[in-house]
Amino acid sequence: MSRVTKFAGRDPGPGARVAGFMAHLRAHGFALGVAETGTALAALGAVEASDPSEARAALCAVCAGRAEDVERFDALFDSFWMDAGRVRQKTVPSDNNNKNDDMHSSRKDAGGTEAEGTGKIHAPGGSGGGEAESDGTGRLVASDVRNLMKKDLRDLVDPEDIRKAEAVAVQLGQALRDKRSRRRKAARRGRAVDFRRTIRKAVATGGVPLRLARRTRPDRPVKIVALCDVSGSMLVYARPFLAFLAGLMRADAASDAYLFHTRLVRIADALREEDPMRALNRVTLMAEGIGGGSRIGGALEHFAATYARRFVGGRSVVIILSDGYDSDPPEHIAAALQALKRRGCRIVWLNPLKGWKGYEPIARGMAAALPYLDLFEAANTLEALAGLDQKLGAI
Amino acid sequence: MTYLDLQNDLASQGYVASDDLAMALHLAVTLGRPLLLEGAAGVGKTEIARALASARDTRLIRLQCYEGLDAAQAIYEWNYQRQLLAIQASGKTGKEAEAQIFSEDYLLERPLLQAIRQDTPPVLLIDEIDRADEEFEAYLLEVLADFQITVPELGTITAKSRPLVILTANGTRDLSDALRRRCLYAHVDYPERKTELAILDARCPGLSAALAGQIVGFVQDLRKEDLVKKPGVAEMLDFAAALSGLGVADLTEDPTALMAAMATLLKTEADRGAVPAEVAQRLAGRAA
Numbered sequence: 128m129s130r131v132t133k134f135a136g137r138d139p140g141p142g143a144r145v146a147g148f149m150a151h152l153r154a155h156g157f158a159l160g161v162a163e164t165g166t167a168l169a170a171l172g173a174v175e176a177s178d179p180s181e182a183r184a185a186l187c188a189v190c191a192g193r194a195e196d197v198e199r200f201d202a203l204f205d206s207f208w209m210d211a212g213r214v215r216q217k218t219v220p221s222d223n224n225n226k227n228d229d230m231h232s233s234r235k236d237a238g239g240t241e242a243e244g245t246g247k248i249h250a251p252g253g254s255g256g257g258e259a260e261s262d263g264t265g266r267l268v269a270s271d272v273r274n275l276m277k278k279d280l281r282d283l284v285d286p287e288d289i290r291k292a293e294a295v296a297v298q299l300g301q302a303l304r305d306k307r308s309r310r311r312k313a314a315r316r317g318r319a320v321d322f323r324r325t326i327r328k329a330v331a332t333g334g335v336p337l338r339l340a341r342r343t344r345p346d347r348p349v350k351i352v353a354l355c356d357v358s359g360s361m362l363v364y365a366r367p368f369l370a371f372l373a374g375l376m377r378a379d380a381a382s383d384a385y386l387f388h389t390r391l392v393r394i395a396d397a398l399r400e401e402d403p404m405r406a407l408n409r410v411t412l413m414a415e416g417i418g419g420g421s422r423i424g425g426a427l428e429h430f431a432a433t434y435a436r437r438f439v440g441g442r443s444v445v446i447i448l449s450d451g452y453d454s455d456p457p458e459h460i461a462a463a464l465q466a467l468k469r470r471g472c473r474i475v476w477l478n479p480l481k482g483w484k485g486y487e488p489i490a491r492g493m494a495a496a497l498p499y500l501d502l503f504e505a506a507n508t509l510e511a512l513a514g515l516d517q518k519l520g521a522i
Numbered sequence: 523m524t525y526l527d528l529q530n531d532l533a534s535q536g537y538v539a540s541d542d543l544a545m546a547l548h549l550a551v552t553l554g555r556p557l558l559l560e561g562a563a564g565v566g567k568t569e570i571a572r573a574l575a576s577a578r579d580t581r582l583i584r585l586q587c588y589e590g591l592d593a594a595q596a597i598y599e600w601n602y603q604r605q606l607l608a609i610q611a612s613g614k615t616g617k618e619a620e621a622q623i624f625s626e627d628y629l630l631e632r633p634l635l636q637a638i639r640q641d642t643p644p645v646l647l648i649d650e651i652d653r654a655d656e657e658f659e660a661y662l663l664e665v666l667a668d669f670q671i672t673v674p675e676l677g678t679i680t681a682k683s684r685p686l687v688i689l690t691a692n693g694t695r696d697l698s699d700a701l702r703r704r705c706l707y708a709h710v711d712y713p714e715r716k717t718e719l720a721i722l723d724a725r726c727p728g729l730s731a732a733l734a735g736q737i738v739g740f741v742q743d744l745r746k747e748d749l750v751k752k753p754g755v756a757e758m759l760d761f762a763a764a765l766s767g768l769g770v771a772d773l774t775e776d777p778t779a780l781m782a783a784m785a786t787l788l789k790t791e792a793d794r795g796a797v798p799a800e801v802a803q804r805l806a807g808r809a810a
Binding site: 158159160162163166169170173174175180181184185187188189191192193194196197308309310311322323325326329330331333334335336436437438440441469 | 524525541542545546548549550552553555557560588589590591592594600602605606608609610613615616619620623655657693694695696699702703706707708709750
């Protein structure tokens with residue numbers, strides 16, 4: 128592994144090799160532009176470039192942009208520079224971890240980060256998580272068996288729905304403005320005086336500030352992060368929610384979307400595909416296992432520990448669309464929501480069952496979640512979602 | 523000068539930098555690029571800038587970011603009271619008055635403007651950039667690209683000397699790719715056992731080797747526990763100071779003193795609950 132790559136005799140020189148290395152990194156998802164190649168060459172000029180460890184550290188400082196990049200850098204460096212002639216033929220072990228990883232399945236991480244949960248997948252009903260809460264309807268039982276049968280989202284959602292949902296998403300986005308901005312902007316009316324503009328105006332009146340200019344706190348758009356449960360028990364309701372996700376992604380570039388059943392999948396980038404039907408097809412391919420079991424707690428914990436660290440902040444509203452029938456113990460949901468809450472976001476849980484007459488949130492998962500929710504509402508159609516804008520505006 | 527020289531210089535200031543970090547700093551100095559440091563709170567990101575400034579014997583200019591930070595706090599502001607007085611006192615009007623009150627005399631420098639107007643290149647620390655909002659980040663990109671600031675009334679002010687810029691972030695929100703690309707990057711992690719021992723030795727030279735080993739081992743084990751807020755290097759140093767203040771020579775000898783000193787390490791109620799006396803004793807026993 129430590130042998131330095133032998134380049135062919137016709138190799139055009141170190142500059143081209145570094146450019147090749149940058150292309151190699153780019154192919155593995157590093158966000159690098161043309162200017163970085165220049166920086167990398169300058170960096171190599173500033174250190175003892177013939178010493179592999181110095182060259183490695185120098186290139187790492189230039190090329191890596193975030194902690195994950197640093198972790199993967201060593202393997203990528205070795206595969207390019209330390210592979211004894213076999214340039215770029217070996218795939219780097221972690222290459223599905225690249226930038227597009229957000230769109231791929233989270234199965235790999237799920238194995239690692241949710242060790243305590245994985246053992247339960249193959250023990251249907253072992254924890255008794257579902258049956259006890261079926262609350263007499265006999266229909267909705269959380270199952271923890273993964274469904275391997277392919278469900279195609281295109282059968283569930285039609286383009287007409289997505290168009291309608293886009294309008295709903297825009298409406299909700301406008302309702303959900305953050306009023307807690309600390310920045311001030313020049314405005315016609317406002318509480319604070321804008322000294323800069325006031326002085327400029329005062330020059331005209333001999334230094335007497337006759338007209339006061341004002342500043343106010345502007346409303347901030349919030350970032351909507353939607354997580355949609357697509358397990359078996361939710362499939363009947365999946366149609367409006369999926370359309371909503373697709374509409375949301377198209378209406379608001381800052382929003383973020385995930386599906387979960389026994390795993391969590393980030394679908395934001397896939398849903399932004401130009402053709403809505405093609406987008407759904409991509410999601411179908413990624414979200415293998417739709418209509419299967421549900422592990423809400425595990426999925427949310429995974430979300431809180433990974434994506435939320437990057438994509439959820441104080442100005443986010445996390446919308447969870449789920450019926451709360453979970454095969455994981457309820458503590459997982461509580462722990463996950465607590466961790467999410469600590470990031471300063473607001474959490475909205477939309478439960479289609481809440482619309483039922485006499486519904487009580489007695490599913491253990493749902494009961495565990497309640498203390499952490501800013502809003503708990505019913506929604507099982509697009510119209511119901513659209514009707515929520517008043518309540519969402521109030522949180 | 524190589525990165526090893528820089529590492530030694532920093533060590534003489536009491537800062538123990540890892541190889542990767544020293545290399546990133548060395549490149550930032552030689553290439554004149556800003557350096558983005560990321561890592562959990564309490565790993566010593568801010569301290570790096572301080573150590574670097576004193577190692578290079580130059581000024582440290584610090585801009586603490588917060589939400590709502592705007593140009594008036596970060597770059598410059600006019601001294602409004604003096605401006606008002608001046609217009610009224612001089613009795614001038616129109617162009618004349620304008621020329622007078624929008625001159626250097628009435629300009630208040632804030633950290634960014636200050637940094638580019640120094641004669642010797644200072645270290646500019648932009649602390650917790652992820653707390654500032656996107657608007658400020660975008661503005662900062664502009665300043666970092668050409669080190670010049672435009673004041674509409676005065677014109678463009680170009681840097682006399684390029685400051686060495688260090689940005690820190692600990693993940694309050696995700697930074698833009700544009701900012702990441704413009705900066706060199708180093709991820710600062712909790713130090714390894716050896717490095718942490720060296721840090722403790724540099725900061726508290728009076729400690730016995732046995733106790734120092736115990737303290738570092740204890741804190742390192744504690745970081746592996748499931749805590750809301752893991753103790754950082756600063757907390758470890760406080761812990762060591764607390765123990766020597768309490769006259770503890772061995773972690774296992776006095777459980778009450780140990781629990782009292784833990785107040786420097788665990789800063790939330792949940793964390794205090796997560797590490798009861800028995801667990802602390804077990805960890806101390808393992809570290810001994």
